[in-house]
Amino acid sequence: MNVTNINETSNNFQDEKLSLYYIVSMLFVLSSIVLTTLIGNFLVITAILTTKSLKTVTNSFILSLAVADTLVAIFVLPLSIYMVIFNKWIFGDLICHLWISCDVGLCTASILNLCCISLDRYFAITRPLKYSRQRSPKLAKIMIAFVWIFSFAITCPPILGWKDPFRKENECTLHLRLSYRIYSSLGSFYLPCIIMIFVYIRIFKVIHNREKYLKNSNNFSFFNKEKRKKKLNNSDDKNTEKIVQNIFKKIRHNSNSNTNEFNKKESTISLLNFKSKNSLTKITSENNLVGEKLAGEAASPHKGSSLGSFKTQENVKRLKNGNQEQMRLIKESKAAKTLAIVVGGFIVSWFPFFIMYVLEAILPLGTISKAWVDWITWLGYVNSAINPFIYAFCSKQFRMAFYRISLGSLKTSSQTSSIKYVNNFLASNNTNNNLYVNKQNQSNGYFSNSNQSFPMLVGNYYHQKNRNGRNSENF
Template sequence: MDKVLEEQEPLNTVEKIVIGLILSLIIVFAIAGNMLVIVAILTDRNLRKTSNYFIVSLAVADTLVASLVMTFAVANDILGYWVFGETFCNMWLSFDVMCSTASILNLCAISLDRYIHIRSPLHYERRMTPRRTLAGVASLWLLSALISFLPIQLGWHRLNQDDLDFDDHFSCLLTLNTMYAVISSSVSFFIPCFVMVFIYVKLYQYARMHVKNIKRTWATGHPPPPCSGSANQPLESNRGQYKLQDHKAAVTLGVIMGTFLFCWVPFFTINIIGSFCGTCIPPVVFAIFTWLGYLNSTMNPVIYSIFNVEFREAFKRVLTFRQCCQRLCYRTDYDFDKPIRTNGAAHGIEYGTVNSPNYQHKKNKIKTDAITDNLLSEKITSV
């Protein structure tokens, strides 16, 4: 996917150093972040579960983008020509398309997996078995390979035979004919993007519906008594908590989709435009938008892992070389069927049983927190 700077004034030494340092930092953070995700999942048994198979696959794809694609793209863009030979040029372009496509398809698979988990938690384990999940991962990579290696190695992507001419200072460009540009862009981005937008809109609507149901219950039922002794505390503060959960759901989904669209929409838009009018897009714009897409591989570990409390704890253990782990404590539905011990008697209030309004309020609030805070986490079913 790399569009090299072509027919422009060469970069001076200072510009090469500055650009090289910036792009190198992107590569280092991408490799380090995604490797941290992989190591955390492999070494933490809390994370070795079926729902994280797609996370591992995403991290592998992004690591390959950084190590096999970005590293050579830096040299190609700064020098302005390809120095690694004709054979490796086609191989590099194939890896570029395959790994970038695999990254996007894995993002789509993660969103679908989260949707199934949140909407059908009781049937999730039966539907998403390890075998089916691994088959899904393999299918994503197979589709990515078919859309990249097959047409590029056979030359189906080229505009014309002039692209076959190589000299000592040729540019390794992915010049696309219109048919391949439309098909590959649709499979690699536009279809997965539509699926992701649809799923995350549905998830946000589901989170808002859940919050509204709790608000309705609050309005028609009995408000929970104060547990801290401050009987004058405004009831509006509890309603404000529900508004906060609604806001957090919007922010979480906004970060997920906003980052994805910001990184990839510009590239795939000019990718198709360029296939119709190759001279309409300045080469420097292709280069900038290409690296903007690569940047998504650096951001994915942050968005899909660090926002998850389990991953944060696992990262701390990996970075501090602590092997053994304390399991995170999550109350299950079974736990909610048991009486809870509180200091309610001190206030003359009996709210430590499942039938009390305050207890049901707390249970609903915990589930609301889970829906809004753990849209990327399997722990959605543990409340």
């Protein structure tokens, strides 16, 4: 009998020890997620509000997203930690309804803000001219207002009377009625997810088609720096010499050798040099044709010079347009990559939860264990923590703003302490410095007031020295 009691006591002690380890470890992990969410989204909000270059229409959606994620970390996650650890509800029905409403509403707002960001990128890339005229802070405010109104409209039915018949005492779980779960999951996840996937596929196709068009275009090799550098490095002076020899042969064959022809040849060579510097790849492949054209045009110097001027303007115009297209393509590709990371993080975080969210209402109660429900739910919450890191890794402006905000207070405190140190140093050494400067000024014939402070004396000393130097230069 005593042995049995000892074994039971030992087992209870082991269970309590494991339970304590579980509580401490879960508290540490989940609190770290909450803290990361708060700090990251606080940096995003502060960066947008304090950095002029970040106050754009697109970033207004990011600001709304960061506000939603911050509110999730404040009003939803702490009570969720309590439910994970203690697995019971002691705060009453009113707090339970408010907590569930905040959970559903704020997470929906976060997801719909991501959808607005995707739509904004989609219209900016696929319809740049039309959307640039319609895009405005007012339109962004209307879209953001719709996001928040629609988000809390999804949470209203349970509050207005769509009660959950399956809820037990000392429990606070999401609404288990299947009709409500289908309604809320469609508005909160499935429709936004379909829109975001469709938008990303369209953006990818548009960028791919533009890149393909530029590669197939004759202008692409002209303004593509990487290809131009590679081709210039592989070319040598022998190609240019051969072209010059072909041109001279054509000129000697079609005209008499005199002084005028010599001048015409010089203009031809200068035109060749211009072309060899700016479009050597074309000349290398078509040297005979270029030689024949230039030899025929050499008979008229005015015609040759006007041709060179026209082609110069044309090449400059093509270069400018090509560079603009290339820069726009680079920006669009970067935006598409950022959007892909955002959409990917969103799907990975929330897709398992909303699958479980519907299945839990279809399957018998208890089929899905509470541990799985907790882990999958927190996987969705993690999406609120990773969004700031996505912007930091993908946007140099956000990185610089985060760096400035993080080190701003440290720099301010260090500058204040440095100023205090300098002031104290000057005050403590004021008497000795005055005596030294007075002696120095007297030995050099300068007049100084003994009542002047050390900084003023030093300033007077160097001012007088500079004046003497300028006078000596005048002599």
